[in-house]
Amino acid sequence: MDLEKANALIQQYEAAFSHGVGIPPGETLYTGVDLGTSYIVLSVVDGSGKPVGGAKCFAKVVKDGLVVDYIGAVEIVKSLKNELEGRLGCSLKKAGVAYPPGISREEQMVFVHIAEAAGFEVEKRVDEPTAANQVLDIKRGAIVDIGGGTTGLAVLEKGKVIYTADEPTGGEHFSLVLAGAFKIPFMEAEKLKTRPAKQRELLPLVKPVMQKVATIIKNHLKTFKVDVLYLVGGSSCFAGIEDVIAKELEVKVLKPKNPLLVTPLGIALSVKGKGD
Ligand SMILES: Nc1ncnc2c1ncn2[C@@H]1O[C@H](COP(=O)(O)OP(=O)(O)OP(=O)(O)O)[C@@H](O)[C@H]1O
Ligand SMILES: [Mg+2]
The missing domain is CATH 3.30.420.40 (ATPase, nucleotide binding domain)
Known part of the structure; x- marks a missing residue:
């Protein structure tokens, strides 16, 4: 890769x-x-x-x-x-x-x-x-797609997908937490969340949702030996999410530009x- x-x-x-x-x-x-x-x-x-x-x-x-x-x-x-x-x-x-x-x-x-x-x-x-x-060209490892509504994941061996899963929890849940915390409408929370300058400050609020995403990944990867995780999907754009996931799973996490x-x-x- x-x-x-x-x-x-x-x-x-x-x-x-x-x-x-x-x-x-x-x-x-x-x-x-x-x-x-x-x-x-x-x-x-x-x-x-x-x-x-x-x-x-x-x-x-x-x-x-x-x-x-x-x-x-x-x-x-x-x-x-x-x-x-x-x-x-x-x-x-x-x-x-x-x-x-x-x-x-x-x-x-x-x-x-x-x-x-x-x-x-x-x-x-x-x-x-x-x-x-097709973009990442990974031979071995896991792709984690943290989207708006769900977190999808796939384990790859020799360049082929050998296991997949998709579970609710994604960016929408980040926004719901922020909307509740600041008492603002959902769409306003969506906008606030994507401002790069704000993300470090918002991280502690959305960290529990990121940890939930990490738990989903961990449960699915239990029986596989995965050394590297590649983060894709819009919610992976959130600055620092890679560190939260790496810490929870104790694996190397790589994030491409604009996941x-x-x-x-x-x-x-x-x-x-x-x-x-
Ligand atoms: N810069 C950003 N920082 C943080 N979150 C972002 C950023 N850009 C987009 N998002 C979030 O990413 C999510 C959308 O990502 P993506 O387009 O991968 O999901 P989707 O394909 O629409 O949803 P799913 O895969 O769950 O069906 C939304 O929750 C959006 O708020
Ligand atoms: Mg998607």
């Missing part, structure tokens, strides 16, 4: 959220559609796997890994697709979707149908940790390398 390489790719993707990239005529593009509890994120890579576009929207259309607002999800994916097509100057067709580990095939197909209803041709359906590993973008980018890369 080469963290520098993964970070360079993530930074390229991050830049593609705001900078227009010239797409040569005839270039094949691949789109990843990530439908999360907190965000819907679209990622676009070109035929060489270079990130060329990204767009995201805060949305409440998924709960605990399941779609609860189908129409709302389709509308948002459609509008993000339009936005990206406008910015890139070409249409987007080939796409992939990711699903949280452990949901049924029928439930996975809901994610496919949403992307299709928004105008995509879905060529790939991949579980979230396998998508994240929120790892899984979405990995979905687009999974479509590009469909055979994987």
